[in-house]
Amino acid sequence: MDKPVQKVVIAGGGTAGWMTATLLRKVLPPTTVIELVESEQIGIIGVGEATIPPIQIFNRFVNLDQAAFLRETHATIKLAIRFENWRREGDCYYHTFGAPGANVGFCGFQHHWLRGQAMGLEPSLWDYDLHYLACEQGLFNTIDTTNPVHQLQYAYHFDSSLYGQFLRRMAEQAGVVRTEGMIEQVLQDSGNGFITGLQLKGGHRIEGDLFVDCTGMRGLLIRQALGVTFEDWSRWLPADSALAVPSERHEHTAPYTRSIAHRVGWQWRIPLTHRNGNGLVYSSRYLDDDDARRMLMDNLDTKALDEPRKIAFRTGRTQQQWHKNVVAIGLSSGFLEPLESTSIHLIQSGIVRLMKMFPNHGIDPAMVELYNAESKEEFETIRDFIILHYHVNERDDSEFWRDMRAMEIPDRLQQKIAAFSACGAVFNEQQDIFRDASWIEVMMGQGIMPRDYHPSADALPEARFREMMQQVFRAKREPLSRLLPHDQFLKQVSGV
Numbered sequence: 001m002d003k004p005v006q007k008v009v010i011a012g013g014g015t016a017g018w019m020t021a022t023l024l025r026k027v028l029p030p031t032t033v034i035e036l037v038e039s040e041q042i043g044i045i046g047v048g049e050a051t052i053p054p055i056q057i058f059n060r061f062v063n064l065d066q067a068a069f070l071r072e073t074h075a076t077i078k079l080a081i082r083f084e085n086w087r088r089e090g091d092c093y094y095h096t097f098g099a100p101g102a103n104v105g106f107c108g109f110q111h112h113w114l115r116g117q118a119m120g121l122e123p124s125l126w127d128y129d130l131h132y133l134a135c136e137q138g139l140f141n142t143i144d145t146t147n148p149v150h151q152l153q154y155a156y157h158f159d160s161s162l163y164g165q166f167l168r169r170m171a172e173q174a175g176v177v178r179t180e181g182m183i184e185q186v187l188q189d190s191g192n193g194f195i196t197g198l199q200l201k202g203g204h205r206i207e208g209d210l211f212v213d214c215t216g217m218r219g220l221l222i223r224q225a226l227g228v229t230f231e232d233w234s235r236w237l238p239a240d241s242a243l244a245v246p247s248e249r250h251e252h253t254a255p256y257t258r259s260i261a262h263r264v265g266w267q268w269r270i271p272l273t274h275r276n277g278n279g280l281v282y283s284s285r286y287l288d289d290d291d292a293r294r295m296l297m298d299n300l301d302t303k304a305l306d307e308p309r310k311i312a313f314r315t316g317r318t319q320q321q322w323h324k325n326v327v328a329i330g331l332s333s334g335f336l337e338p339l340e341s342t343s344i345h346l347i348q349s350g351i352v353r354l355m356k357m358f359p360n361h362g363i364d365p366a367m368v369e370l371y372n373a374e375s376k377e378e379f380e381t382i383r384d385f386i387i388l389h390y391h392v393n394e395r396d397d398s399e400f401w402r403d404m405r406a407m408e409i410p411d412r413l414q415q416k417i418a419a420f421s422a423c424g425a426v427f428n429e430q431q432d433i434f435r436d437a438s439w440i441e442v443m444m445g446q447g448i449m450p451r452d453y454h455p456s457a458d459a460l461p462e463a464r465f466r467e468m469m470q471q472v473f474r475a476k477r478e479p480l481s482r483l484l485p486h487d488q489f490l491k492q493v494s495g496v
């Protein structure tokens, strides 16, 4: 297509649709018309409560009012995920948004810690992580510092349907046109197959130049109309079902998500200011819905506020996330279970990628190819990170965990595990959203202990090395006195 994009049509008004509308309106010139069509009759998926730190960049970029956002979405702070029973029953570790230790010399801190272990130093890797310490004590505050050792990286837990509505108000005020209606037919050019318009029930037609498919798992434009295939990843990630239920909130709000592994599958527990979100993720191959329901309800620690709701899903990705003049963003582009809270982030990175490659005088195949290559790698690195949690386990209480341990995993993940097991080395892919510290905490948390460490960790003489480790240990504790109980912080910032 060599015609300029004068009008963008967004199909779907879930979190993906409204995040896309808000950001596009902010970046594109006012002469580019943006219209979003959604159907209240169909509704949105309505789950999704945990995020990762880059959401702050999005919120800041669209000038979102932080206090109003916290209040209206019932948001709380998230510093980490606490993984319980994953390695084996009774075991627990945190995947935090921070990094253990500090930059000392050439090699990563894990190498120094490994040297310390060999010398008999007692603190665990997490004892050098401020985020872990804050989680354990239920503390948080924004700290004004340029010292990376003292910085707290954080994200939010929030009600994503309210977040979508919050953004909707901002987008509409900024000029996005919203049309209520059910898309009944997708109209295509008979020559090149490009989408020309969406026909709504009742006959109204919405025409456009570029279409963003935010219609959720059905992928109405990208898959149903354009026929792009879905790449199935259930051989590695067999979960295909979730049961979600809200329950009463706890007296004190934890600044982290809990991910509790069960005999089959796992359960999330996410604290919001007015309730807890809970859900069980499982595979119908290993657990039927009645048993899943019992497992979920038996493991709630506060009173349920509703009946559990089932959501079926397929794990995998839409093979080309940009095809012809359609870009798939959100669940239409693929789905990975919410173990590492990555779906809303994938929406954000999809929009940012689209903005970077946005066509001016026509869609260039080179940009489409680049977009697809980058999103493929991003999805695959997250997939591998999630597989890691399942695969490296020592549980022997069910066929499910034994199968997860025995499965053949993607080569790249195999290489990462082998490199870390050998000498604590971590190698990063360009599109990987998880940094070294994330891989280290999860690999060690799941029980991989490197056999060796980098020789440069031996550079300091022993007495000086012990002193350095003590200094880092103390430095990580220093900001604790400046933190507040999490609930007090929320009250102070949002006024609730």
Ligand SMILES: Cc1cc2nc3c(=O)[nH]c(=O)nc-3n(C[C@H](O)[C@H](O)[C@H](O)COP(=O)(O)OP(=O)(O)OC[C@H]3O[C@@H](n4cnc5c(N)ncnc54)[C@H](O)[C@@H]3O)c2cc1C
Residues within 6 Å of the ligand: 011, 012, 013, 014, 015, 016, 017, 037, 038, 039, 040, 042, 043, 044, 045, 046, 047, 048, 049, 050, 051, 160, 181, 182, 183, 184, 214, 215, 216, 217, 218, 220, 242, 244, 279, 311, 313, 329, 330, 331, 332, 338, 341, 342, 343, 344, 345
């Ligand atoms: C069990 C579960 C837990 C999750 N937890 C998390 C989490 O903790 N963190 C996280 O980041 N993500 C999570 N997610 C993912 C998150 O919910 C989604 O990424 C997010 O809500 C975006 O959804 P969406 O906007 O793509 O789709 P949807 O919310 O399904 O929206 C689809 C939109 O398309 C419209 N539509 C569809 N068909 C038509 C039609 N024919 N005509 C008109 N309109 C139409 C609908 O009306 C709706 O507005 C979770 C998902 C699941 C399933």
